[in-house]
Amino acid sequence: MKILLYNPDNGVTRNFMPHLWMFLLQALTPSGHDVLLVDGNAQSMDEAGIAQFVRDNNIGLVGIGAMTRMIAKAYRMADAVRATGVPVVMGGPHVTEMADEALGRDGGPRHADAVALGEADATWPRIVEDAARGELKDIYAPVDAFGQESKPSLKEYPVIPWQSIDLKQFNLVPKAATALLQKIGEGWGTFRIIPVESGRGCPYGCEFCTVTGFFGDSIRFRTNESVVNELLLLKARARREKGQMAVFFIDDNFAINIKRTKSLLRDIIAAGAQVHWVAQISANLLRDEELVDLIGASGGKWIFIGMESIDPANLKDVNKGFNKPGDYAAVLERLAQRNVYAITSFIFGMDNDTVGVAERTLEQVRTWPPGLPIFGLLTPLPATPLYKRLEKAGRLTRPKHWQEFIPFAMAHTPLKMTIEEAHAEVDQGWGQAYSPEALAAAVDSLNDQPLGYRVNIFLARLCFRGIYFPMMGKRAWVKVIAQNRRTIFKLVREGFTAGAWRGAPARIPAIPVSQVEAIETIAQAAEG
Numbered sequence: 001m002k003i004l005l006y007n008p009d010n011g012v013t014r015n016f017m018p019h020l021w022m023f024l025l026q027a028l029t030p031s032g033h034d035v036l037l038v039d040g041n042a043q044s045m046d047e048a049g050i051a052q053f054v055r056d057n058n059i060g061l062v063g064i065g066a067m068t069r070m071i072a073k074a075y076r077m078a079d080a081v082r083a084t085g086v087p088v089v090m091g092g093p094h095v096t097e098m099a100d101e102a103l104g105r106d107g108g109p110r111h112a113d114a115v116a117l118g119e120a121d122a123t124w125p126r127i128v129e130d131a132a133r134g135e136l137k138d139i140y141a142p143v144d145a146f147g148q149e150s151k152p153s154l155k156e157y158p159v160i161p162w163q164s165i166d167l168k169q170f171n172l173v174p175k176a177a178t179a180l181l182q183k184i185g186e187g188w189g190t191f192r193i194i195p196v197e198s199g200r201g202c203p204y205g206c207e208f209c210t211v212t213g214f215f216g217d218s219i220r221f222r223t224n225e226s227v228v229n230e231l232l233l234l235k236a237r238a239r240r241e242k243g244q245m246a247v248f249f250i251d252d253n254f255a256i257n258i259k260r261t262k263s264l265l266r267d268i269i270a271a272g273a274q275v276h277w278v279a280q281i282s283a284n285l286l287r288d289e290e291l292v293d294l295i296g297a298s299g300g301k302w303i304f305i306g307m308e309s310i311d312p313a314n315l316k317d318v319n320k321g322f323n324k325p326g327d328y329a330a331v332l333e334r335l336a337q338r339n340v341y342a343i344t345s346f347i348f349g350m351d352n353d354t355v356g357v358a359e360r361t362l363e364q365v366r367t368w369p370p371g372l373p374i375f376g377l378l379t380p381l382p383a384t385p386l387y388k389r390l391e392k393a394g395r396l397t398r399p400k401h402w403q404e405f406i407p408f409a410m411a412h413t414p415l416k417m418t419i420e421e422a423h424a425e426v427d428q429g430w431g432q433a434y435s436p437e438a439l440a441a442a443v444d445s446l447n448d449q450p451l452g453y454r455v456n457i458f459l460a461r462l463c464f465r466g467i468y469f470p471m472m473g474k475r476a477w478v479k480v481i482a483q484n485r486r487t488i489f490k491l492v493r494e495g496f497t498a499g500a501w502r503g504a505p506a507r508i509p510a511i512p513v514s515q516v517e518a519i520e521t522i523a524q525a526a527e528g
């Protein structure tokens, strides 16, 4: 049987990193079946497109995975596939919580023939075999022989065959430039950001987060050896293709067990498996100097930190009191001393937020080493404790906000400001943090560093801007480049100064995510 695994686009940004679930399920598919992958972010597809693809490729089963914000598109695509007579199985965090919605048991239309609840590592092979026999069941739950919920231990993690997987759609280097870029240094013919997990689960239970409910509070790790081997496989592929790759460790809290993280990072270094990497780690775990040393030495470049708020009362409200705003500056300094920088994530619209929260937050941000601040709004995701609390209090204004997803829009009323005021705070946060003046200040704050670091922070900021301000078209890019021309000229001038690049960070720029989208967009703009 031919199987298509499809991930819908998020409708906002271009793809920068494929989704791990597709590769994982592909690796777990019983032999005798062919699995094709389509990531809508990389290969844009509409309803007619997927129906045509299914017919042209003689697909017998379609698997669709989606987060809440992409679920409306996922349902539309599922409907189009089912109209061709091919069954659809859906999985991922949203349908796990809202299985009745996907199966049409809540009074709405049915979108999926079957739903895989929770982690599907063990159920996927069964789903495939049932589909091949034409005997799909409605619901697949990960349970043991006694009917108890069971979670994969990750000790027996499948080998994802990175050496042979077709990764064409995920190359971030524009086709037209590949041949030329292969010749630069050790090669830039391909550049991919690859998701790798080293463990699952987070016990912290922050009120707005799906993770503790979904993965459980029991933390499970792969063996160091299996992670190291995966990194070596990825490095070998990049070398063979005369290209580059970076890894996003997608663990929710990469250092949740510090002892184990240190041992993994030591093994990575000992095996020569260092790659440039990004990971999510909560601020409280970054007090450990030795951990931060190992992060720097093993290739860590950017750490995503869910700071959420600079107000301890807000943090307590959302069960994240372990975040200590008084520690933030020291944590960021400690990272910056090793040339590791942070993506600092803030949430506005929390219950103790009042008008002016953006400026109060920015005042602090400006005193920290330069990083990539991002600003969002408190969002009640289905089945989270936050959702239940707001529902009980009658504060949800759009209880099914995912049915008509609107980026950066609240779905409940904050306590001490209006919804419009909360939106204005987010606007102010992004506007100020990514203004030409803020970008110039970030670059200047690294004046004592080699030019490579300054170029990096500038490009990264330029691209992170795109998460909030639409930067998909050429015109938007031309405008933003014009606004930042002074900083650009300064960096270019310095680039021609003897020794300016000495001590530059690395072959692979230490940049995550959407910078790469931007590079691609710029290249496309230049081509056309």
Ligand code: B12
Binding pocket: 010, 017, 018, 019, 020, 021, 024, 062, 063, 064, 065, 066, 067, 068, 069, 089, 090, 091, 092, 093, 094, 116, 118, 119, 120, 121, 124, 195, 197, 201, 208, 209, 210, 211, 215, 250, 251, 252, 376, 381, 382
């Ligand atoms: C990496 C990641 C991202 C990446 C992007 C995704 C990518 N390219 O990988 C980045 C950093 C950009 C990101 C951003 C966001 N993310 Co995110 N992200 C994650 C994270 C940390 C890991 C995802 C992952 O690969 N997990 C490991 C794989 C193996 O697990 P999995 O995807 O759940 O798949 C398993 C099962 O769900 C199931 N399954 C999944 N799909 C399918 C499909 C089929 C057919 C079947 C049978 C089974 C199946 O089988 C898999 C194996 O067991 C998760 C948290 C987590 N630990 O999962 C959050 C998570 C998915 N993100 C979340 C959120 C909210 C966001 C944001 C909206 C945050 C924000 N406010 O901006 C943005 C939106 C991004 C966008 N594109 O629009 C939520 C989603 C909750 C929800 N109900 O939708 C999560 C769960 C975290 C949380 N805080 O609750 N994210």
Ligand code: SF4
Binding pocket: 202, 203, 204, 205, 206, 209, 210, 211, 212, 252, 253, 282, 306
């Ligand atoms: S620390 Fe992060 S992953 Fe863990 S529960 Fe809180 S928000 Fe979720």
